[in-house]
Amino acid sequence: MSAAHLPASQSPVATNLSGGAVEFTQHLRELQKQIEVAMDAALSATPDVTRFVPPSLFESLRYSALGGGKRLRPVLVLLASEACGADPLQAMPAAVALEMIHCYSLIHDDLPAMDDDDLRRGRPTNHIVYGEATAILAGDGLLTRAFEVLATEISNKELALACVADLASAAGWCGMVGGQAADLAAETTPVTTLVELEQIHHRKTGRLLACALTMGGRLGGASVQQLESLARYGFAIGLAFQIADDLLDVEGSSEKLGKQTQKDAQAGKATYPGFLGVEASRERATDLVKQACRELELFGPRGQWLSDLALYIIERDH
Amino acid sequence: MSAAHLPASQSPVATNLSGGAVEFTQHLRELQKQIEVAMDAALSATPDVTRFVPPSLFESLRYSALGGGKRLRPVLVLLASEACGADPLQAMPAAVALEMIHCYSLIHDDLPAMDDDDLRRGRPTNHIVYGEATAILAGDGLLTRAFEVLATEISNKELALACVADLASAAGWCGMVGGQAADLAAETTPVTTLVELEQIHHRKTGRLLACALTMGGRLGGASVQQLESLARYGFAIGLAFQIADDLLDVEGSSEKLGKQTQKDAQAGKATYPGFLGVEASRERATDLVKQACRELELFGPRGQWLSDLALYIIERDH
Numbered sequence: 001m002s003a004a005h006l007p008a009s010q011s012p013v014a015t016n017l018s019g020g021a022v023e024f025t026q027h028l029r030e031l032q033k034q035i036e037v038a039m040d041a042a043l044s045a046t047p048d049v050t051r052f053v054p055p056s057l058f059e060s061l062r063y064s065a066l067g068g069g070k071r072l073r074p075v076l077v078l079l080a081s082e083a084c085g086a087d088p089l090q091a092m093p094a095a096v097a098l099e100m101i102h103c104y105s106l107i108h109d110d111l112p113a114m115d116d117d118d119l120r121r122g123r124p125t126n127h128i129v130y131g132e133a134t135a136i137l138a139g140d141g142l143l144t145r146a147f148e149v150l151a152t153e154i155s156n157k158e159l160a161l162a163c164v165a166d167l168a169s170a171a172g173w174c175g176m177v178g179g180q181a182a183d184l185a186a187e188t189t190p191v192t193t194l195v196e197l198e199q200i201h202h203r204k205t206g207r208l209l210a211c212a213l214t215m216g217g218r219l220g221g222a223s224v225q226q227l228e229s230l231a232r233y234g235f236a237i238g239l240a241f242q243i244a245d246d247l248l249d250v251e252g253s254s255e256k257l258g259k260q261t262q263k264d265a266q267a268g269k270a271t272y273p274g275f276l277g278v279e280a281s282r283e284r285a286t287d288l289v290k291q292a293c294r295e296l297e298l299f300g301p302r303g304q305w306l307s308d309l310a311l312y313i314i315e316r317d318h
Numbered sequence: 319m320s321a322a323h324l325p326a327s328q329s330p331v332a333t334n335l336s337g338g339a340v341e342f343t344q345h346l347r348e349l350q351k352q353i354e355v356a357m358d359a360a361l362s363a364t365p366d367v368t369r370f371v372p373p374s375l376f377e378s379l380r381y382s383a384l385g386g387g388k389r390l391r392p393v394l395v396l397l398a399s400e401a402c403g404a405d406p407l408q409a410m411p412a413a414v415a416l417e418m419i420h421c422y423s424l425i426h427d428d429l430p431a432m433d434d435d436d437l438r439r440g441r442p443t444n445h446i447v448y449g450e451a452t453a454i455l456a457g458d459g460l461l462t463r464a465f466e467v468l469a470t471e472i473s474n475k476e477l478a479l480a481c482v483a484d485l486a487s488a489a490g491w492c493g494m495v496g497g498q499a500a501d502l503a504a505e506t507t508p509v510t511t512l513v514e515l516e517q518i519h520h521r522k523t524g525r526l527l528a529c530a531l532t533m534g535g536r537l538g539g540a541s542v543q544q545l546e547s548l549a550r551y552g553f554a555i556g557l558a559f560q561i562a563d564d565l566l567d568v569e570g571s572s573e574k575l576g577k578q579t580q581k582d583a584q585a586g587k588a589t590y591p592g593f594l595g596v597e598a599s600r601e602r603a604t605d606l607v608k609q610a611c612r613e614l615e616l617f618g619p620r621g622q623w624l625s626d627l628a629l630y631i632i633e634r635d636h
Contacts (some may be wrong), residue, residue: 052492052521057499061491108458113450132431136454137499140426140461141491147465148486151479161469161479168466173379173459174370181375181455203370 024308028075031088035074038092039065039099042149060130060138061145065103069121072241072313073212074099079306080216080230083299093153094163094215097146101171102208104142107135109180143171154219163215170211179203191270201242202235209241210234229295236292237310243285244314246271250278285314342626346393349406353392356410357383357417360467378448378456379463383421387439390559390631391530392417397624398534398548401617411471412481412533415464419489420526422460425453427498461489472537481533488529497521509588519560520553527559528552547613554610555628561603562632564589568596603632 043062074095081091110117110125111132118128127135147164154160169175182200191197213230222230250273272281289310296303361380392413399409428435428443429450435443445453465482472478487493500518509515531548540548568591590599607628614621 048492053496054499054503056503057491057496104458108454111454113454133502134499136426136429136431137495137502139458140422141495143458143461144486144490144495147482148490151483151486157476157479161475161482164465164479164482165469168462168469172462172466173375174366177455177459177462178371178375181372181452184451184455185372185374 020304020308024305024312027305028309028312031075031078032071034089034092035071035078035095035099036066036068038096042096042100042145042153056130056134057137057141060126060134061141063129064107064126064138065100065142067103067121067123071099073102073208075309076209076212076234076306077216077219079309080213080222081220083230083296083302083306084217084220084222084226085302086220091216091219093149094167094219095212096153097149097163097167098208098212098215100142100146100149101167101176104139104146105171105176105180107139107142111135114180114184156219159218162218166211166214166218170207175203175207175211176205179205179207186270190268194272194275197270197272197275198239201239205242206235206238209238226298229298233292233295233306233310236288236295237313240285240288240292240310241313243272243281243288246273247278247281247285289314338622338626342623342630345623346627346630349393349396350389352407352410353389353396353413353417354384354386356414360414360418360463360471374448374452375455375459378444378452379459381447382425382444382456383418383460385421385439385441389417391420391526393627394527394530394552394624395534395537397627398531398540399538401548401614401620401624402535402538402540402544403620404538406534409534409537411467412485412537413530414471415467415481415485416526416530416533418460418464418467419485419494422457422464423489423494423498425457425460429453432498432502474537477536480536484529484532484536488525493521493525493529494523497523497525504588508586512590512593515588515590515593516557519557523560524553524556527556544616547616551610551613551624551628554606554613555631558603558606558610558628559631561590561599561606564591565596565599565603607632 043065045058049058077091077095077098078088082088106120107126109115110120111127117125119125125135126138130138146167150160150163150167154163171177179200179202183204186196186200191200210231211234213234214227217227217230249271272284275281276284292310293307296307299306361383363376367376395409395413395416396406400406424438425444427433428438429445436446437443443453444456448456464485468478468481468485472481489495497518497520501522504514504518509518528549529552531552532545535545535548567589590602594602610628611625614625617624
């Protein structure tokens with residue numbers, strides 16, 4: 001299957017992709033199911049949790065962390081491990097930790113002082129349900145729990161520590177947190193070049209996606225060269241993902257997305273379609289996916305799932 | 319020097335303590351100075367930081383993390399390492415990480431949706447200076463950076479990973495974050511027993527203080543028995559510290575403390591003086607300090623600084 005023949009329509013992946021697409025979709029669903037189970041277990045009511053975590057905080061964390069979603073980031077962790085020839089499930093602690101970081105960032109980003117969103121994945125946002133104070137604490141709790149999971153659930157201690165360093169760097173002030181701050185700053189000092197826009201996306205989403213690949217690769221026994229390829233794949237699909245997001249905001253329906261659309265344009269936000277137009281944006285996404293897939297040559301047939309996923313990312317309609 | 323003869327007055331420590339007090343104060347100041355240097359270095363404008371961290375976020379993090387304060391928690395990390403016969407400064411990464419967690423918690427606790435405080439250590443709080451959005455992100459950034467420091471600055475990888483697990487557990491939903499949530503819940507469902515009050519303090523301040531001792535002990539080469547004693551010492555002085563805080567709120571001046579006083583009573587908050595009265599509260603603090611000092615017997619003369627610090631905690635007037 002070649003990314004060069006990517007159709008421009010936005011119908012579901014299973015009907016769009018050529019041979020192997022159904023198999024990929026099944027594999028994806030299986031991994032998503034396993035991720036749900038692992039997230040639930042990592043946030044379950046153990047005796048300590050029952051004793052020490054107030055009920056509203058407990059529910060608030062679980063509301064946002066177990067609220068479904070595509071689970072794209074943890075899937076990437078598992079597929080990277082699998083691409084290296086390892087059992088994908090042995091990378092689950094890193095997948096869970098990364099998804100917790102993603103979920104905390106959504107809770108905090110949705111706060112009134114930040115993006116002020118009432119709706120997320122078709123449900124009221126955390127602070128709408130539990131109040132702002134609990135939402136802030138739920139975010140803090142998930143962020144902290146992510147590192148606890150890495151430190152306690154990975155049997156190889158050296159790899160566990162490397163994952164802590166990876167994740168803290170990707171999620172921190174030089175990474176995701178810095179990207180969110182730059183995004184907020186762009187509200188008063190608008191972004192005027194595509195380079196600036198890409199620098200924001202690099203931090204806001206790219207670093208965490210690349211980290212998913214790196215952690216999965218590490219736990220799957222990747223060589224240094226493989227780790228570098230995985231990270232480059234991650235950055236490429238990260239940008240492709242962002243372009244697809246911008247396109248969905250222009251073209252998608254609020255009903256399907258489970259969140260407001262046309263919000264970027266209304267807020268005067270810089271977007272890919274804004275800079276390049278819709279068609280050129282779609283081409284750029286296609287090029288990035290091709291670039292990502294080239295990085296997978298190193299993995300031979302084992303890289304196929306990641307290649308399928310790259311296509312899935314820009315074909316999704318929600 | 320015996321905790322049994324603790325004076326009730328609140329004059330500065332150097333004039334209150336008997337033999338060795340001046341020496342202790344000097345040692346304390348020296349460690350505090352080293353901590354300032356290390357905090358500054360961990361949050362300095364490296365090429366990556368200059369490139370990726372927006373200026374307002376950078377300033378906001380440094381505003382709260384380098385704003386002085388007693389540095390009690392990182393001092394405890396260093397003294398615990400020293401009590402085990404190690405160079406206190408080799409535990410500095412753990413000291414810095416723990417202080418970052420403390421600083422982030424203050425930024426988030428001060429937010430309008432939480433305790434809504436405008437003043438901290440005599441200066442406007444972070445969100446007053448930088449706005450709520452940046453304050454939330456500065457807290458997230460500090461929290462994440464803490465784990466990055468542990469993962470990258472401690473040479474013994476096994477100990478580094480143990481410290482990540484310690485800190486994540488102490489600061490997380492079963493620890494500090496849970497305690498803050500319980501404290502907020504107490505605003506609508508008031509605490510009616512001393513046991514409940516102590517359970518909140520155990521999580522909100524006790525866990526992090528015990529973690530300071532445990533991490534310092536680990537890095538100083540403590541035995542399992544010594545680690546357990548250090549943790550118990552931490553919980554005892556944590557509670558003593560909280561009682562002292564409650565007493566200062568009743569008796570201290572806003573000018574000296576750099577924050578509003580009588581706030582607890584005004585907010586109808588449960589406090590030690592509220593349950594026990596001022597005198598019995600002071601006695602309870604003294605008992606806890608004695609209890610803490612007994613845990614230090616295991617360390618012989620090397621435990622002296624920690625013993626001095628326990629006294630210092632309940633004698634401070636700011």
